[in-house]
Amino acid sequence: MNSGITPRGGPITIRRAVARDAKRLTRLVRGSRAYEGPYAPMVADYRVGPDYIETHRVFVAVAADEHHSPVLGFYSLVLAPPELDLLFVADGAQGRGIGRLLVAHMKSEARAAELDRVLVVSHPPAEGFYRSEGAVRTGTASANPPAVAWDRPEFEFLIPPEVATAHGNAFE
Template sequence: MTRQREEHTVRTVRIRAARPEEAAELSALALRSKAHWGYDEAFMAACVAELTLRPEEVEARRTVVAQAPDGRLVGLATLEGEPPRGELGLMFVAPEAMGGGVGRLLFDHVREAARAAGFTGFDWAADPNAVPFYEAMGGRRVGTVPSGSLPGRVLPLMELAL
């Protein structure tokens, strides 16, 4: 994606609080985003429960969405836990919006929301494909954690100090 297109996308997408009635759409977005990396059908089936956002969880998980000018939801993120330490629970960008700065907008929003809420930092289990993005956002790989979906799989553990 060209720098000009990325800047245009960033200027036109807005971040707002998610609504409970959007939970199913956000869960589908998370699964489409995960599938973008070429995971097979069995892998994706194993991820469904972990990537499902329920209506009653939307507010408690501090869910935000990235919304395109046409109303489409093109990303989501959750900031979970209580200060001083939180967790980036979910963060996904729709495949068609990848490379347009949406992930950066979401991550920057979560970082600022965490600061405003009194967090001193947050951590998260990262998809291995997303580690370069998270490192570019200032995240640091600090170890590994077991996958919540696939027994025996480990994921990079990332952290960000605020």
């Protein structure tokens, strides 16, 4: 699914990731300032491999003219059990609405897959973002040293079914 969307900063396309995106996605994860300091061990050896991209629903946000643009962000939706496994926005692209676009796209994909909820185990600094996007706090995932030495908030996005009408518009 190609989605032409225009957040602050220009047109963005969200497209399905392909195997050749793997190195760019890995660099985005490992280079994220959100994982500096005490959070660094969690992503130090993290790899988004071609096999992961082929197994899960991974989508990337790029500028509409992708050939001259890095990946601006990406997410991964795991269907069973339903979980937003990864969501990253490149450091230089933050504050432009790309994270919101990725969450909206993920909800649309979840709805198309007939999911009614999607779990998120959040990076602690991202908790406010998920709350602002409508995720509901459901608990806490315990630390799992050595890679994850801190507790993480758990959220759910509730995915309401699409409202169907005879004309495709609930207001007609």
